[in-house]
Amino acid sequence: MTTNEPAAGGARVVAHPLVQHKLTLLRRRETTTAGFRRVMREISLLLAYEATRDLALETVTIETPLEPMEAPLLSGKKLCFVSVLRAGQGILDGMLDLVPSARVGHIGLFRDHTTLRPVEYYCKLPDDIAARDVIVVDPMLATGHSAAAAIARLKQAAATRISYVCVIAVPEGLATLHDAHPDVPVYTAAVDRGLDANGYIRPGLGDAGDRLFGTK
Numbered sequence: 456m457t458t459n460e461p462a463a464g465g466a467r468v469v470a471h472p473l474v475q476h477k478l479t480l481l482r483r484r485e486t487t488t489a490g491f492r493r494v495m496r497e498i499s500l501l502l503a504y505e506a507t508r509d510l511a512l513e514t515v516t517i518e519t520p521l522e523p524m525e526a527p528l529l530s531g532k533k534l535c536f537v538s539v540l541r542a543g544q545g546i547l548d549g550m551l552d553l554v555p556s557a558r559v560g561h562i563g564l565f566r567d568h569t570t571l572r573p574v575e576y577y578c579k580l581p582d583d584i585a586a587r588d589v590i591v592v593d594p595m596l597a598t599g600h601s602a603a604a605a606i607a608r609l610k611q612a613a614a615t616r617i618s619y620v621c622v623i624a625v626p627e628g629l630a631t632l633h634d635a636h637p638d639v640p641v642y643t644a645a646v647d648r649g650l651d652a653n654g655y656i657r658p659g660l661g662d663a664g665d666r667l668f669g670t671k
């Protein structure tokens with residue numbers, strides 16, 4: 456899998472053809488709720504593959520059926536995924552397909568429709584999050600305020616190694632996130648043109664939470 460050079464705000468755009476194909480399916484107006492959910496899960500697995508590329512390995516001694524050997528295993532504590540509710544749940548499923556033993560935290564945020572600022576309504580994180588590599592997941596990075604708030608919450612909880620995975624970002628959201636948390640790498644399938652007057656990503660895919668859960 457290849458990533459382009461960091462784009463605006465330092466994001467890594469996952470350029471793999473399967474990712475780009477699945478993103479087009481997600482964008483299409485006629486994609487059903489069931490299809491949207493399934494493809495979101497599939498694209499997330501591919502994004503997780505890219506976002507976990509730098510995890511540390513250690514060498515252990517194992518026995519194959521034929522002889523002992525030194526072999527690589529992930530070192531240290533396991534990963535922690537943090538899903539930004541609601542729409543993050545659509546990505547979480549695909550990530551857990553790839554790393555089923557990961558711990559999971561949840562941060563509940565919604566955007567106030569007039570101010571476009573995030574309002575927190577829930578937070579539950581593993582106690583030992585400081586010892587884990589944390590990947591925050593949420594499909595849409597629009598103004599960037601939800602992502603910045605979620606990551607600030609994780610830093611309050613002493614998390615240090617944090618990365619962020621979304622499906623679509625825009626330059627202004629990437630800049631806001633980078634200004635607030637320059638230490639956090641961002642992985643995305645696309646960087647779209649920008650935001651409309653209602654804070655929606657254009658061309659985007661609409662409201663990710665509504666499309667995943669069939670609400671309006």
Ligand SMILES: O=P(O)(O)OC[C@H]1O[C@H](OP(=O)(O)OP(=O)(O)O)[C@H](O)[C@@H]1O
Pocket residue numbers: 539540541542543564565566571573593594595596597598599600601602628654662663664665
């Ligand atoms: O970058 P921002 O401008 O902060 O916008 C992005 C946020 O908006 C969406 O959530 P939404 O508020 O629609 O909540 P939902 O997931 O419950 O639908 C999306 O899933 C992000 O969390």
Ligand SMILES: O=c1cc[nH]c(=O)[nH]1
Pocket residue numbers: 542595597654655656657659660661662663664
């Ligand atoms: O375009 C957008 C912007 C924020 N949240 C979404 O779900 N979609």
Ligand SMILES: [Mg+2]
Pocket residue numbers: 542662663664665
């Ligand atoms: Mg929503």
